[in-house]
Amino acid sequence: MTTSTTKPPTFPFFVGSGRSGTTLIRAMFDSHPDMAVPDESNFIPRFGRARERYEQPWGFASAVFLGDLFRQSWFRRSGMSQEAAWDAFDSRPPADLPAAIREVFAVYAGQHGKRRYADKTPNYVLHLPLLAELFPEARFVHVIRDGRAVAMSLLDVGFGPRTMAQAALQWRERVALGIAFAREVGPSRCRAVRYEELLEDQAGTVASLCDFVGLQFDPVMLRYFERADGVASADVYKYRSVRLPPTKNLRDWRSQMSKRDVALFEAIAGDVLEEAGYERSIRRTSHAVRVDARVRVLGAKLRRAPRELRKSTRRTKAHHNGRSSASLLSQPGDGRHHAVSFLLAREAADDPEVLAFRADMMGSRLLALDQVEDWVMEQVRKESGGRRVSTLEYVDGHGVPLRRPTVEDGALERLRRVGAKLVERYGWENHEATTFVLTDLVPILEPIRAEITGGRPMRPPTRLVLEVDPSVSPSEVRKHYKALRRQLFPGRVRQIEDKRLRLAVFVADHRDQSWESLFMSWNDAHPDWAYRGLHDFKRDARLTRQRLVETAW
DSSP states (O other): OOOTTSOOOOEEEEEOSTTSSHHHHHHHHHTSTTEEOOSOOOOHHHHHHTHHHHEETTEEOHHHHHHHHHTSHHHHHHTOOHHHHHHHHHHSOOSSHHHHHHHHHHHHHHHTTOSEEOEEOGGGGGGHHHHHHHOTTEEEEEEEOOHHHHHHHHHHSSSSOOSHHHHHHHHHHHHHHHHHHHHHHOTTTEEEEEHHHHHHSHHHHHHHHHHHTTOOOOGGGGGGGGGGGGSSSGGGGGSGGGGSSOOTTSSOHHHHSOHHHHHHHHHHHHHHHHHTTOOOSOSSOOHHHHHHHHHHHHHHHHHHHHHHHHHHHSBOOOOBTTBOOOBEESSOOSSHHHHHHHHHHHHHHTOHHHHHHHHHHHTTOOOOGGGHHHHHHHHHHHTTTSOEEEEEEEEOTTSOEEEEEEETTOHHHHHHHHHHHHHHHHOOOHHHHHHHHHHOOEEOOOSEEEEEEOOOTTSOOOEEEEEEOTTSOHHHHHHHHHHHHHHHOSSOOOOOOHHHHHHHHHHHHTTTSOHHHHHHHHHHHOGGGOOSOHHHHHHHHHHHHIIIIIOOO
């Protein structure tokens, strides 16, 4: 396990298109006597985009983080206990979100008697830049398998793509993202391994990957199939290939895939097939198949378009310092506040500094919301090495507020200053103002804006602060408050009994003592409220403190 003063070990991530061999890689590395690889986690990107929910000005909100973690299905599947997680966070309080995630994985490894940990979540190939930013020590293994075999496998399972065209599109997108990321970060951080090469040279390939992630190769890794049922989260090993030694041609697309399906797949994803090192089997695709491929690709884009449009036009809600993220729209809705918002935005669009920034930095071209993150990261790369002066807030393609450092005389610092002027003039949030400059999406001034405060230790607990437009009637305010309160407290708010209130104060007053000493001292001082076991004593103390000063729900 790591502390804030020690360098964390290399954190391997095994990613790729689903059905490409990541489960086999996981089985091999989880069989290593010093490495534990849990089931697919899935929560890290979501937590990473809500980072400010956990990293508060007063420090890291461990109770909020663990409360969110305990609700994840991954945590329940992992076999970890809440008690073990609490003990680890008490012993080694994390300084930030990456440290907290490392600690969780270290707890998982520790309960299996191992020191190292890794993650196998194929879909993380869609989130590689975020993971690389969160974990500088991360190393990424991109598992690639011939897309034609992947497509056949995808269509055999009860989830995911339902047609050959959909399977080809999914494989193409994910493999292309992995290849592009590897090209950007270089071979020291991301390495591709072809599934077919793994089967051809098991020992050599696995030994090379071990060297890449800083792990001593152990031949037992190649005998993973002897302990498939004993590997953590064994339900993942329902696929028969993991219960067998590495076996070639379990799925042979050359003999099992129809010629038309092969032609359609290659028409859609042939360029990425070749880039990944696979040969096309059809040199000349018929005109009818090419047309079919274009129609299916266009259909997929059209089906995706409404979802992308909703990302840009609807109110997107994400945890941001305990409140909703930006309300950004491209077209006005009904109501006074929408009309006011659009009038103010049109006025802001004519501001000389806004016009000058758009002309100088963007060539007077506005961005779509899902292009903002790429544009900002491009500026970050151009300005690397400059003297940091401030922080820019903006909204990514998922509507989640993010923050990036700005440097003196850089484009992002200029954008921050332009946005700050709009914030002062129109009462927008910082991330709304800067995103408006880039996209022209209108920040909506809601008639009632709510902010959740509190949660700081030794300060009053959660409070709801309402900013109300004077035109709103008292009855509307009351209705809004009741609805918001129901969201925060879906059930009846339970009162905390005197015993637990006293207990929380008692533990805080004697925080220099061990839990065992606290347990005995409490029972001596409060015989009427004595606890029978240490476990219940620690649970009540922690949960009561959490309800009082860290999170109220």
